[in-house]
Amino acid sequence: MMKPxxxxxxxxxxxxxxxxxxxxxxxxxxxxxxxxxxxxxxxxTQPLCPAVIEALHQAVDxxxxxxxxxxxxxxxxxxxxxxAIAEHYAARGVKLSSDEVFVSSGASxxxxxxxxxxxxxxxxxxxxxxxxxxxxxxxxxxxxxxHLPSGAENGxxxxxxxxxxxxxxxLCSPNNPTGAVFNRAQLKAWVDYANRTGxxxxxxxxxxxxxxxxxxxxxxxxxxxxxxxAIEICSLSKxxxxxxxRLGYTVIPKELERDGMDLNxxxxxxxxxxxxGVSYILQRGGAAVFTPEGQKQIxxxxxxYKQNAKTLTDALDRCGVWYTGGKNSPYVWLRCPNxxxxxxFFDLLLNEIQVVGTPGEGFGKCGEGYFRFxxxxxxxxxxxxxxxxxxxxxxx
Numbered sequence: 001m002m003k004p005x006x007x008x009x010x011x012x013x014x015x016x017x018x019x020x021x022x023x024x025x026x027x028x029x030x031x032x033x034x035x036x037x038x039x040x041x042x043x044x045t046q047p048l049c050p051a052v053i054e055a056l057h058q059a060v061d062x063x064x065x066x067x068x069x070x071x072x073x074x075x076x077x078x079x080x081x082x083x084a085i086a087e088h089y090a091a092r093g094v095k096l097s098s099d100e101v102f103v104s105s106g107a108s109x110x111x112x113x114x115x116x117x118x119x120x121x122x123x124x125x126x127x128x129x130x131x132x133x134x135x136x137x138x139x140x141x142x143x144x145x146x147h148l149p150s151g152a153e154n155g156x157x158x159x160x161x162x163x164x165x166x167x168x169x170x171l172c173s174p175n176n177p178t179g180a181v182f183n184r185a186q187l188k189a190w191v192d193y194a195n196r197t198g199x200x201x202x203x204x205x206x207x208x209x210x211x212x213x214x215x216x217x218x219x220x221x222x223x224x225x226x227x228x229x230a231i232e233i234c235s236l237s238k239x240x241x242x243x244x245x246r247l248g249y250t251v252i253p254k255e256l257e258r259d260g261m262d263l264n265x266x267x268x269x270x271x272x273x274x275x276x277g278v279s280y281i282l283q284r285g286g287a288a289v290f291t292p293e294g295q296k297q298i299x300x301x302x303x304x305y306k307q308n309a310k311t312l313t314d315a316l317d318r319c320g321v322w323y324t325g326g327k328n329s330p331y332v333w334l335r336c337p338n339x340x341x342x343x344x345f346f347d348l349l350l351n352e353i354q355v356v357g358t359p360g361e362g363f364g365k366c367g368e369g370y371f372r373f374x375x376x377x378x379x380x381x382x383x384x385x386x387x388x389x390x391x392x393x394x395x396x
Contacts, residue, residue: 007142016132016362017041020346027350037385039312039373040356042176042330044241046304048285049297052240055288059281073277076268077103077249081283084290085249094221096251102267103278103286106248107206107235112137114202114231114250116270117263118168125166127158129363129370131176131204143168149366156180156324156333160193169194171220172204174211177363177372178333179325181216187223194229198258201230206248209239209302211328227253231263238330238376240289240298247278247286305330308375308382315386319393332373333360337393345371353388 020040028034048056062068076082082098089096104110111133123144126134130147138145146166150156156178171190173182182190194201201220208218220226235248242248252264288294309326316323316334323334336345342359349355358374360367375382 005140005142007140010139011136015136016358019362020356020358023346023350024356034354036350036354036356037377037381037388038356039375039377039382039385040358042238042374042376043243044238044305044376045378046241046301048241048245049289049294049301051288051291051294051297052285056281056285059284063281070280073280073283075271075275075277077101077278078280078283081287082249084287088290089219089221089251092218092222094219096221097254100251100253100264102250102252102271103283104233104248104250105278106237106242106246107204107233108133109246110233110248110250111202111204112140113270113274114233114267115141115143116274117266118200122167123165124168124170125161125164125199126170127156127172127175128365129156129177129360129367130170131172132362134170135364147364147366150178151366152322152324152335157182157186159186160190167199169199169201170204171201172206173217174207174325174329174331176204176207177331177358177360177367179327179329179331180333181211181213181328183215184217184223187217187220188225191220191223191225191229195225199229200256200258200263201226203230203232205232206235207238207329207331208234209298210306210330212306213328216328221251221253227255229256231256236286236289239302240286240294241301242286245282245285247282304379305375308377308379311379311382311386312373312375312389315390318390321393326375330375332375334371334373336360336369336371339369342368342371349389349392353385353392355385355388 081103082101085101086096086098120142123146124138125146125148127150128147146164148158150158157180203220211218220230220232232251236242252267254264256263312332313326321334321337323332326332342361346359358372360370
């Protein structure tokens with residue numbers, strides 16, 4: 001008889017964002033006249049930039065003629081996009097070869113798939129609060145998880161532990177959900193730790209485009225020693241609005257080896273076995289992101305989302321609420337006022353001012369008592385939500 005993967009039974013009853021969707025659906029069913037101001041899930045609201053749209057249209061037109069039609073694409077990505085991404089890193093002083101760049105259908109997919117490279121006996125260390133997909137993907141794979149607590153006392157950026165036996169380390173900077181960003185010295189400590197212990201860092205850089213402080217690293221490969229211990233996973237979802245278009249990339253340096261096995265070569269074998277590559281049309285759109293015009297246009301949109309962050313943090317300042325994030329991140333992480341629990345605060349905002357955020361408890365035990373706002377809404381909705389927040393909290 002077929003035996004199912006019993007690790008699914010170890011998952012929490014409800015995925016965080018599914019529970020939020022259930023609650024908001026029930027509220028709207030009971031109050032159909034109300035409009036919600038959604039600052040919860042990190043989905044963008046601005047359209048794809050003109051340079052990308054033009055490239056997508058041209059690629060579609062190519063598919064209409066036999067002479068320019070494209071079928072299957074290279075499983076690891078078309079050369080023009082891999083080269084464009086490598087050149088993007090080079091502009092920041094990070095030298096990559098194009099065959100160290102792997103085009104993907106997005107960071108979320110890749111964060112789960114990349115676990116194929118590692119034996120299930122390898123434990124995974126995760127800084128808590130943690131993005132739920134890290135935890136759930138590891139649980140499904142039957143992997144032991146080591147939770148490293150963080151809090152306001154260390155800026156939600158803990159140092160490497162002395163006694164952990166984890167072979168995999170998840171780092172996210174700028175962090176989801178806290179918005180905290182590792183500085184160079186802090187990231188160097190993690191790189192040195194991984195090289196010393198033989199661990200591999202899975203570095204989620206999905207939000208690096210929101211870093212405006214030149215002193216902060218955008219990539220882990222800006223840190224000496226990272227090429228022998230780190231895999232970087234990035235996405236165009238939040239930097240270029242590809243949440244519904246799905247495109248990202250993973251970097252695996254050729255120096256990254258464990259037990260005589262080359263992880264770059266292993267990932268080539270994995271991709272050529274498990275995928276047929278990403279659509280030519282989407283890769284043409286992705287390549288447009290890395291043109292001068294594309295970079296100019298996406299950073300105009302990023303500036304809009306960063307202004308949303310300022311609108312929210314200004315409101316929290318007026319209310320005297322403690323928070324972190326927002327400046328170099330599209331997320332604002334705040335302490336729930338008056339000692340409220342995170343789901344209690346969620347219900348208060350939903351029922352009293354029709355604002356939807358994300359309860360910190362959904363990111364692990366260390367998130368209880370905290371709350372996350374996304375800054376990806378429209379400027380108008382964000383401004384209205386901020387004013388409602390001020391009115392509500394000023395009276396409590």
